[in-house]
Amino acid sequence: xxxxxxxxxxxxxxxxxxxxxxxxxxxxxxxxxxxxxxxxxxxxxxxxxxxxxxxxxxxxxxxxxxxxxxxxxxxxxxxxxxxxxxxxxxxxxxxxxxxxxxxxxxxxxxxxxxxxxxxxxxxxxxxxxxxxxxxxxxxxxxxxxxxxxxxxxxxxxxxxxxxxxxxxxxxxxxxxxxxxxxxxxx
Numbered sequence: 001x002x003x004x005x006x007x008x009x010x011x012x013x014x015x016x017x018x019x020x021x022x023x024x025x026x027x028x029x030x031x032x033x034x035x036x037x038x039x040x041x042x043x044x045x046x047x048x049x050x051x052x053x054x055x056x057x058x059x060x061x062x063x064x065x066x067x068x069x070x071x072x073x074x075x076x077x078x079x080x081x082x083x084x085x086x087x088x089x090x091x092x093x094x095x096x097x098x099x100x101x102x103x104x105x106x107x108x109x110x111x112x113x114x115x116x117x118x119x120x121x122x123x124x125x126x127x128x129x130x131x132x133x134x135x136x137x138x139x140x141x142x143x144x145x146x147x148x149x150x151x152x153x154x155x156x157x158x159x160x161x162x163x164x165x166x167x168x169x170x171x172x173x174x175x176x177x178x179x180x181x182x183x184x185x186x
Contacts, residue, residue, distance in 0.1 A: 036183040039130065039138040044078030045071055050088035050126070062168050063090050063126055066175035074179065084132040093167070096121030096145065119147045120159075122166050128178045140181045146170035 038045070047068050052060035067088060071077035101118035127141040148166035150159045 038076065038084075038183055040084075040132065042083045042130065042132065042137070043076065044082040045076055045084055045086045045130070046078055046080050046082040047071065047086045047088065050090055052090050054090055054093040056090075056093040056167075059090050059093060059124075059167060059171075060088075062171040063088055063175060066168075066171040067128065067178065069172075070175050070179045074183075076179075084130050084137065087129045087131060088126060089129075090124065090126050091141075092123070092125040094123045096123055098150075099147070118149075120150050120163070121145050121147050122163060122170065124167070124170050124174060126171075126174055126178070128175075128182065130182065138182055140178050142174040142178045142181070144170055144174050144177070146173070 047064060050060040050064045050067075067086065068077055071086075099119045099121065123143070123145045125141065125143045127139065129136055130138040146166040146169050148162040150162065
């Protein structure tokens, strides 16, 4: 038997045997929805539009959509007849200081040019409260930052578009974190 024939022989015998053994053992894996259990046996949540306590127009839509997406991924999203209601609030949106990159001086050309911001930072704080039958059963607050790049050919338009995208990314991250905390009991 040549070497390639031996390899084929082993593959035909070894691969199915290994596959059968792993399936028989179960490997400890099982398919479950993402995340843990919600408090007090809640299976589905209804999410009305978040309250916006900031001066930022439309940001409540980013956070509401992000939380609903996370619930859908976890198999927990429900309609108005759900086990509980998740009330969300966007409490704060603030701008951080610009982050500058070093602008080295060019020898013989005088002082270095004024630096332009390499990135900007937006910060958000939001909370989610679960209610069942008018009683609060869990509450969580999340805070986070997201950086974005300013500039572009039309700075004002580019800056605002970049900032909006950063707010959406931040809403996604914070609502994922909020659901994880609600599911883990923290």
